[in-house]
Amino acid sequence: MAADPIIDLAQRLSRELSQENEKLRKERERFEKALDEERRGLKEELRQREQNIREERDGLGYDQERVNIITGHNQIDDDVLSLNVGGEFFFAQRSTLCTVEDSYLANLFSGRWESSIERDSFGRFFLDFDPHCFGLLLNYLRSKRQSRLPLPAPQVPSDKEEQFWNLVEYFGLTEQFEAPEIQEPKAEPGPSGLFGTVGSAVGTVGTGLFQTALGVLRGDTREDASPAAAPVLPATLTTQPAFHSVATVTAAATAAPVHLPDPTHATHATTYRTYPGPGPVGPASVPAASSGLSMPGHSHSTEPLQPSQVEAATSATSASSASTKKPGWSKRVSHRLAAIEDSTVRINDSRSSGAAAALRASRGFRAGQHAWEVTVLLCSDWSYVGFVSDDWTSLTLPIGRAPESWGIASNGRVYAAGTEQSEVVQDYGNNSSLSFVVDMDRRTASVIIDGHEFQVFRHLPSTVFPAVSNCRSPAVYQIEFLGELTAEK
Numbered sequence: 001m002a003a004d005p006i007i008d009l010a011q012r013l014s015r016e017l018s019q020e021n022e023k024l025r026k027e028r029e030r031f032e033k034a035l036d037e038e039r040r041g042l043k044e045e046l047r048q049r050e051q052n053i054r055e056e057r058d059g060l061g062y063d064q065e066r067v068n069i070i071t072g073h074n075q076i077d078d079d080v081l082s083l084n085v086g087g088e089f090f091f092a093q094r095s096t097l098c099t100v101e102d103s104y105l106a107n108l109f110s111g112r113w114e115s116s117i118e119r120d121s122f123g124r125f126f127l128d129f130d131p132h133c134f135g136l137l138l139n140y141l142r143s144k145r146q147s148r149l150p151l152p153a154p155q156v157p158s159d160k161e162e163q164f165w166n167l168v169e170y171f172g173l174t175e176q177f178e179a180p181e182i183q184e185p186k187a188e189p190g191p192s193g194l195f196g197t198v199g200s201a202v203g204t205v206g207t208g209l210f211q212t213a214l215g216v217l218r219g220d221t222r223e224d225a226s227p228a229a230a231p232v233l234p235a236t237l238t239t240q241p242a243f244h245s246v247a248t249v250t251a252a253a254t255a256a257p258v259h260l261p262d263p264t265h266a267t268h269a270t271t272y273r274t275y276p277g278p279g280p281v282g283p284a285s286v287p288a289a290s291s292g293l294s295m296p297g298h299s300h301s302t303e304p305l306q307p308s309q310v311e312a313a314t315s316a317t318s319a320s321s322a323s324t325k326k327p328g329w330s331k332r333v334s335h336r337l338a339a340i341e342d343s344t345v346r347i348n349d350s351r352s353s354g355a356a357a358a359l360r361a362s363r364g365f366r367a368g369q370h371a372w373e374v375t376v377l378l379c380s381d382w383s384y385v386g387f388v389s390d391d392w393t394s395l396t397l398p399i400g401r402a403p404e405s406w407g408i409a410s411n412g413r414v415y416a417a418g419t420e421q422s423e424v425v426q427d428y429g430n431n432s433s434l435s436f437v438v439d440m441d442r443r444t445a446s447v448i449i450d451g452h453e454f455q456v457f458r459h460l461p462s463t464v465f466p467a468v469s470n471c472r473s474p475a476v477y478q479i480e481f482l483g484e485l486t487a488e489k
Helices: 004-070 102-108 131-146 158-170 198-205 206-215 248-254 306-323
Strands: 080-085 087-093 126-127 181-183 267-273 286-287 328-333 338-340 346-347 358-361 362-363 369-378 384-390 406-408 413-416 419-424 432-439 444-449 451-460 465-469 475-488
Touching: 080 131, 087 131, 126 286, 131 158, 306 338, 328 346, 338 362, 358 384, 362 465, 369 465, 384 432, 406 444, 406 465, 465 475
Parallel strands: 080 126, 181 362
Antiparallel strands: 080 087, 267 286, 267 475, 328 358, 338 346, 346 475, 358 465, 369 432, 369 475, 384 406, 384 465, 406 413, 413 419, 432 444, 444 451
């Protein structure tokens, strides 16, 4: 009988232990289930956050890509690339292929567009070009990367020259081989001339005088022009401000006129030298005042030219054009979207690249007074017309908004070496004309926009080349070099 309470107690404890174990099992299952649900929730939240981070990173990468395209600043890894060019294999560092910034070759291997380059079965980049020409170009880039001095063009076999230069043009490297055609400075430029002594008084003389000079540059002169037909100067000439619109012709006409003296009493003569192309051939000289003021003669006679005069002028012009090469836009220093034909260039739409397309002329100036005219046959969304220095290389930035460039936008805004100026000039559009006159001795530039004259730039570089660009949409420009004004004793 004494053993029964013990057995009952043991059984009771066993049942209680089993019950507690069951409770613990159920509690553990409940906790495990809750933990699994929490784990799944955390995983889903982590996945969502990773997706958001990837989307934000992709968005930032896209924005950075656009910034790099616009500014031309590309940060690339200097890894070794394997290329299959026309069946031959080349190995080059990425930095070698990207030596020339803003070129199509540099953009192609910048790391952003490599997915668009075709690859061979071994994963090498495949370029369908002549391997010999590509090898010459690659060696040139290697030498250029290691040297800061100008390098001569590689020796290209005569049967490969056309293919080589087509390859250079395709990759946007033509400017590296450009031999700029520059007007050499004169040994002793004269002290006077239209934009020497008279140039400081253009502001008072007005638009009419300035356009008279451009009329002379276009060849609007007559051999029988007499002193009585010469332009009239006001009695008092004042210095033109650094930047303002020139006084009107009416204001100049009200001043007391002073006619130029007879040629027999002149001590200086201004001569006009034309560049190859349309216009009068040979110099034309007129008398100037003994005080040192000199200007080209011009007659506004309404008498029609005789047929013999027209025929003589046409024959002289044809002979001159046939014997010399006419300057125009440079095919070697131009964006790949620029299609050049003689003196006209069409810049195609550049919106797909997110950048502008620019180019310069083949003729540059270092000394003397020179004039040229750009006609805007088709205005871009924002057209830019002006000039660049010899160190300019930014083919993907608008003229004036890039270093080493000076330009006027179609909305009248003025830009100098990448900085917008506070002054605003005449806006322009389709069929507008911009006539520039640069005085490289004084380092100043004036412009006439659709008949309105402005003194726009000072402190010019040592060499300037006419230049144009679009912003994004197409543009068409035509250039005419009007000539040079010189003064001789």
